[in-house]
Amino acid sequence: MEIGKILRLNGGIYTVEIGSETVLCSAKGRFRHCDIVPTVGDEVEILREEGKSSEESGGVIASVLPRKNILIRPPLANLDMIFVVASVKSPDPSLLALDKLLSVACHNGIRAVLVFTKKELDPEGAEKLCDTYRKAGFSAEAVTCEDPEEIASLLIPYIKDRSVCALAGASGVGKSTLIQLLFPQIQTETGDLSEKTRRGRHTTRQSILYPIPLPKGRGSVYVADTPGFSLLDFDKFFFMEKEDLPLSFPEFRDRLGQCKYTKCSHRKEDGCQILEAVRRGIIPQSRHDSYTALYEELSKTKSWELDKKRTRK
Numbered sequence: 462m463e464i465g466k467i468l469r470l471n472g473g474i475y476t477v478e479i480g481s482e483t484v485l486c487s488a489k490g491r492f493r494h495c496d497i498v499p500t501v502g503d504e505v506e507i508l509r510e511e512g513k514s515s516e517e518s519g520g521v522i523a524s525v526l527p528r529k530n531i532l533i534r535p536p537l538a539n540l541d542m543i544f545v546v547a548s549v550k551s552p553d554p555s556l557l558a559l560d561k562l563l564s565v566a567c568h569n570g571i572r573a574v575l576v577f578t579k580k581e582l583d584p585e586g587a588e589k590l591c592d593t594y595r596k597a598g599f600s601a602e603a604v605t606c607e608d609p610e611e612i613a614s615l616l617i618p619y620i621k622d623r624s625v626c627a628l629a630g631a632s633g634v635g636k637s638t639l640i641q642l643l644f645p646q647i648q649t650e651t652g653d654l655s656e657k658t659r660r661g662r663h664t665t666r667q668s669i670l671y672p673i674p675l676p677k678g679r680g681s682v683y684v685a686d687t688p689g690f691s692l693l694d695f696d697k698f699f700f701m702e703k704e705d706l707p708l709s710f711p712e713f714r715d716r717l718g719q720c721k722y723t724k725c726s727h728r729k730e731d732g733c734q735i736l737e738a739v740r741r742g743i744i745p746q747s748r749h750d751s752y753t754a755l756y757e758e759l760s761k762t763k764s765w766e767l768d769k770k771r772t773r774k
């Protein structure tokens with residue numbers, strides 16, 4: 462049995478990196494009756510199929526090794542960090558979608574760094590967005606594809622040796638463009654937003670993990686390009702119990718447990734320390750607005766629904 466890493470999934474066929482080769486693998490019916498779905502980023506055990514070259518289906522995924530973490534949307538396993546990408550304009554950022562993604566990352570123990578793209582379209586707006594998120598305790602950078610050197614100098618330091626990182630965000634914000642500018646040896650699909658559908662014409666359709674060799678045989682880092690979500694899809698995606706939500710807002714954490722009521726939901730209660738921090742401008746208003754919206758969304762989700770959605774592919 463050999464161990465490999467899933468780099469992509471296309472039409473039911475997995476591309477698995479085993480040492481220095483890539484092998485196409487199927488998962489057969491093995492996983493149909495359990496909650497585990499082999500996912501890009503997974504470490505897997507592979508059974509080679511005799512008599513077939515690696516370009517054909519060269520193996521079968523026999524098992525998925527224990528995961529550090531797993532995201533359902535975008536579907537990715539074992540992430541060390543995530544660049545949460547939004548454009549300052551075209552498309553306009555949805556802070557709610559951004560905050561939801563940040564919440565999902567924090568909940569799963571994945572470091573999140575914000576990247577605001579297309580800053581040349583609104584430099585002031587870009588700075589304001591960075592300020593908001595830095596105030597909330599995140600790292601945030603504003604970039605433009607017109608300055609690839611700046612992109613590299615700002616973003617590369619976040620990518621640690623041998624780590625797995627992903628770019629995620631709405632469709633058309635420039636995730637594939639960023640990867641292309643950071644790592645010119647990689648061919649990603651990038652495209653204009655079509656006027657009609659507001660989706661990228663060469664939109665990324667699946668999560669793909671690109672291995673990027675480090676110099677002097679130090680191994681690789683892995684960078685994942687992910688399909689941009691349309692906001693409608695993302696709205697329907699539930700992700701945790703509402704009781705866990707406050708913990709997934711890093712700027713809330715120090716104040717939790719200090720409210721007047723132990724069961725404070727931090728929305729409108731008297732003596733709420735979170736609300737007090739919002740009033741004093743310490744916690745950005747937009748972050749609290751997102752918190753309230755997500756809390757209400759999660760309140761409508763029954764836990765059996767959450768389980769179903771959590772295990773759904």
Ligand SMILES: Nc1nc2c(ncn2[C@@H]2O[C@H](COP(=O)(O)OP(=O)(O)OP(=O)(O)O)[C@@H](O)[C@H]2O)c(=O)[nH]1
Pocket residue numbers: 578579580581582604605606607630631632633634635636637638639650651652653654660661663664665666687688689690
């Ligand atoms: N003005 C401007 N346009 C940019 C910038 N970065 C990317 N774009 C354009 O934005 C469009 C979408 O870029 P992509 O990289 O395909 O976006 P994506 O996030 O990968 O989109 P999906 O694959 O659909 O999720 C392309 O036309 C890019 O040329 C930028 O800094 N400024």
Ligand SMILES: [Mg+2]
Pocket residue numbers: 636637638650651663664665686687688689
């Ligand atoms: Mg893309």
Ligand SMILES: [Zn+2]
Pocket residue numbers: 720725726727728730732733734735736
């Ligand atoms: Zn409170």
